[in-house]
Amino acid sequence: MRGLLFFLALVAAQPALADSSLPAAQWADRQLPDPRQEAAAKALMEELRCLVCAGQSIADSDAELAGDMRHLVRTRIAAGEQPAAIRAWLVERYGAWVSYRPPSAPVAWPLWAAPLLLLGAGLVLLARRVRLK
Numbered sequence: 001m002r003g004l005l006f007f008l009a010l011v012a013a014q015p016a017l018a019d020s021s022l023p024a025a026q027w028a029d030r031q032l033p034d035p036r037q038e039a040a041a042k043a044l045m046e047e048l049r050c051l052v053c054a055g056q057s058i059a060d061s062d063a064e065l066a067g068d069m070r071h072l073v074r075t076r077i078a079a080g081e082q083p084a085a086i087r088a089w090l091v092e093r094y095g096a097w098v099s100y101r102p103p104s105a106p107v108a109w110p111l112w113a114a115p116l117l118l119l120g121a122g123l124v125l126l127a128r129r130v131r132l133k
Contacts, residue, residue, distance in 0.1 A: 032078055041074045044083040047100050048073070048090060057100070 032038040042059060048069065050061035058066040058073075069090075076086045087099055096102035 030074070032074055034078075037077050038074075040083055041070075041077045044073055044077070044086060045070055047087065049098050049100055051094060051098065 032041060045059035046057050048058045050056045050058050050063055050066045050069075052063035052065050053061045056066075058069045073086060077083070090098050091102070096105075
């Protein structure tokens with residue numbers, strides 16, 4: 001009896017309708033008529049992280065938000081905006097995490113230097129240890 005109740009509780013806990021009730025965004029993947037603009041848009045989409053999937057670029061993701069971001073990138077590219085400006089706007093809006101190539105900030109420099117400093121300290125300790133013997 002407990003097993004049946006546990007199973008029913010699991011079934012009831014699942015969302016009944018996990019999909020969005022919004023109509024499919026068919027416009028999200030319409031390519032630009034100019035091949036150079038489309039290539040620039042695709043290159044930028046490969047460098048932007050999907051905010052829902054986290055492990056995929058917006059070019060690879062099937063999430064609705066990724067579709068909206070692809071549409072936004074294509075719209076801005078078609079309007080003549082440079083990919084760097086679009087990336088900067090998205091980083092300003094969503095944070096540096098949205099870009100696979102985040103901008104270098106002085107705050108992050110210690111994170112890059114710490115492994116080198118630790119390796120150097122380890123080598124110094126090893127050299128002292130070897131000399132003592």
